[in-house]
Amino acid sequence: MRVLIWLGALLPLLYAALRFSVEFHPQWLYDGLVYLEGYVHLVLTRTPTDPLKFLSDLVGNSALWLLALTLLVTPLRSYIGINLLKYRRLLGLFAFFYALIHALMFIGIDQQFDLFGVQHEVMTKPFIAFGMGAFLILFLMALTSSKKLFAKFRSWHKLVYIAVVLIAIHYLMSHKTITLTNVTVVGTLFLLLALRLVKR
Ligand code: HEM
Structure with a gap:
């Protein structure tokens, strides 16, 4: 299974x-x-x-869908009894890996590592601010994802709910128009959140 996840996650x-x-x-x-x-x-x-743009969009979408798969792990266990919990961290780390490339492309290529430029973009473009907020949460979760740190910082991982909402807004705003595809993507993210929230 681990090999399958590696192969699938490296497809992009x-x-x-x-x-x-x-x-x-x-x-x-x-x-x-x-x-x-x-x-x-x-x-x-x-x-x-x-x-x-091709690369940035590809890694942005890969991060979004890998995060969606990470969110699917809990409902899969509670609704149909399939337990993939031991692979959740790997999926989440791959989601973060692609989000990191996406963020670094913006910081390094768009902004030439000018941190004042990045700050200016965050302050003046709400869709960049939403993306940055989500990225910082994913960063925090990746940092605290080892077995030892996860036990200590478990409650921090609830921030994933906020990250998903920020990503959904970032995604919709970056597309500027609302299409059936966009609504389906955001709907999928919210459905996954709802399935996790409704305890069974
Ligand atoms: C540092 C934080 C982030 C920055 C600066 C950023 C920046 C951008 C930019 C500039 C675009 C392209 C807009 C355009 O084409 O006009 C974009 C699109 C996108 N971003 Fe981000 N982003 C960030 C975080 C994230 C995160 C954390 C995710 C997902 C986990 C994400 C997913 C996406 C997706 C899916 C798109 C749309 C790609 C498409 O057009 O298909 N972004 N982002």
Whole structure:
């Protein structure tokens, strides 16, 4: 199971590597990917036109969905008796890993590590402030996720509820328009929170 999680969680990086190396693909791989494109709802055979936005969106979405999977662990156990608790930390750390790349791309590439610039963006753009708030919570949770620290700081992990609300707002605001896809993504996050809150 652990191997499956590693392989699944690293798929976004494989996807990025595939997109950035399209020009070097041997013909058999290119043909295979064209064939696969017919079945999956993904572009596989074109280099991204805006590489930075492509990467930032990819890691942002990966963080969001890995966090959603982390939130699914508790309801899976309480509603259908599937116990994946021992894999929750790994899933959460992968969610944080992608959130870290997403945040570092903003701080390092957008803002050139100018912390006053970052502060200015946080103060003037609410969607950046919501993202930053969520990131700081995930950072705190990752720091206190070892067995020993989790026992001590267990109650801090309830902050995940706030992080998810902040991420949902950050996500909606970054898209500017409300589409069925956006509503479905946010609905999924809130449903997962609700399932955890309603004790059985
Ligand atoms: C330091 C904190 C953060 C900053 C500065 C930040 C910044 C950004 C920026 C600049 C965008 C792109 C907006 C655009 O394309 O115009 C974005 C989109 C997004 N962010 Fe963040 N973000 C942060 C934290 C997070 C966190 C913690 C998550 C999830 C766990 C997240 C998930 C997303 C998602 C899913 C998108 C939308 C990507 C898409 O267009 O499909 N962000 N963020």
